Amino acid sequence: MVAELIRDLGIILNATLMYTPPLLFAALGSCFSEKSGVVNIGLEGMIVIGAFAGAAVGCFVPNPWVSFLCGGIAGGLFALIHAFATVTCKADQTISGTAINFLASGVSLFVCYLLFGTSETHPVINKLPRIFDGLFGFLEEKLPGALGQAFAQNSFLDLVFNTYASAYLAFLLVFVVWFVFFRTRFGLRLRAVGEHPQAADTLGVNVALVRYICVVLSGVLAGFGGASITLATVSAFRPSIVVGQGFIAIAAVIFGKFKPQGALIGCILFGFCNGLRVVVGSNSVIPVNLISMIPYVVTILTLVLFVGRARVPAANGKPYIKSR
Numbered sequence: 001m002v003a004e005l006i007r008d009l010g011i012i013l014n015a016t017l018m019y020t021p022p023l024l025f026a027a028l029g030s031c032f033s034e035k036s037g038v039v040n041i042g043l044e045g046m047i048v049i050g051a052f053a054g055a056a057v058g059c060f061v062p063n064p065w066v067s068f069l070c071g072g073i074a075g076g077l078f079a080l081i082h083a084f085a086t087v088t089c090k091a092d093q094t095i096s097g098t099a100i101n102f103l104a105s106g107v108s109l110f111v112c113y114l115l116f117g118t119s120e121t122h123p124v125i126n127k128l129p130r131i132f133d134g135l136f137g138f139l140e141e142k143l144p145g146a147l148g149q150a151f152a153q154n155s156f157l158d159l160v161f162n163t164y165a166s167a168y169l170a171f172l173l174v175f176v177v178w179f180v181f182f183r184t185r186f187g188l189r190l191r192a193v194g195e196h197p198q199a200a201d202t203l204g205v206n207v208a209l210v211r212y213i214c215v216v217l218s219g220v221l222a223g224f225g226g227a228s229i230t231l232a233t234v235s236a237f238r239p240s241i242v243v244g245q246g247f248i249a250i251a252a253v254i255f256g257k258f259k260p261q262g263a264l265i266g267c268i269l270f271g272f273c274n275g276l277r278v279v280v281g282s283n284s285v286i287p288v289n290l291i292s293m294i295p296y297v298v299t300i301l302t303l304v305l306f307v308g309r310a311r312v313p314a315a316n317g318k319p320y321i322k323s324r
Helices: 002-035 043-058 064-088 093-116 135-142 145-153 155-161 165-183 185-195 197-202 207-233 245-255 260-282 288-292 294-306
Strands: none
Touching: 002 043, 002 165, 002 185, 002 207, 002 245, 002 260, 043 064, 043 093, 043 207, 043 245, 064 093, 064 207, 165 185, 165 207, 165 260, 185 197, 185 207, 197 207, 207 245, 245 260, 245 294, 260 288, 260 294
16 A cells, blocks of 8 residues: 555656656746746647657657757747837737737647648657656666665656656756856846836936847747647657646646746646646546646636735836837
C-alpha cells in the first residue's frame, strides 16, 4: 500500500514537471509584456503557433533544439504583429491579443493542411532529451553494493527527475528573468516604462523600443512553451493541443503579482492540478470530463481570490502617446 502511494506521488510529480514548463515559459513571457505596460492576451495564439512550428520543423529536421528554437521564433513573429498594433498603431491591446489568438490558430491549421494534408502533423521522432535518462542505471553499476541497489529500486526518483530538458530550462529561466528585472539597467527601464512611461521618456528611455522588445520576448517565450508541448509532452500537433494554457499562464502571473518567482508558484500549482487530473482520471470512477475540469476550476478560483490583491503596473494596458 505504501509503495503504491509513493509511486502515485512520483507519477503526479512527474506529470507536474511535464505540464508546468509550457505554462511557465508563457507566464515568464507575460511578465515581460505586462511589466512594460502591454497586455498580451495573445499568449494563447503564440503558444499554438509555437507548438505547430516546433512539431512541423521537428518532422523534417532531426535536431529537436532547432525545432524548439523555430517554435520560439514563430511566437516572436506573431508577438511582433501585436507590438506593431498596440505600440505603434495604439490599438486596443485586448482586441489585438484576441485577434492574434484567432490568427495564429487559423494560420497553423492552414499551413498544417498544406504540409501534411490533415489537421495534425506527423509524430515527432526526435523529441527533446531527458536530462537524467539512464542516470539511475549508471549509478546502479558504479556505486557499490546496497547503495547501487537502492538507486536501481528507487522508481520514485526516476519518475520525478527523469523529465525533459525543457522543464529544467524553464525553471532556470525563472532566475534569469528575475535577475533581468531587478538587477539590470534594462529591467529598471522596463519597470519604469510600465509604471510611468512619461517620466521614463523624460529621462531619455525609448518607451516604444522597450515595449517592442518586451512584447517580442513574451512571444518568443510563449513559442518555447508551445514547442515544449509538441517536442516533449505530446510529440505531435493537433488543433486542440493547447486548450487554454495561455490564459492559465496569465492567471498564474496575476496569482504571482506579476513577478517571475510568483508566476513560478502559480504555474507549479496549475501543473500539479494537471498531474492530479492524469492520476485521478486513470484510477477513478468519476467521469473523465469532470476530472478534466480541475485545472480550469482552480484557474477561476485563483482569479476570484487573487486578482484584487495583485498590483497591476500603473500604465498596463494604456497606449503611450508622447504628445501628452
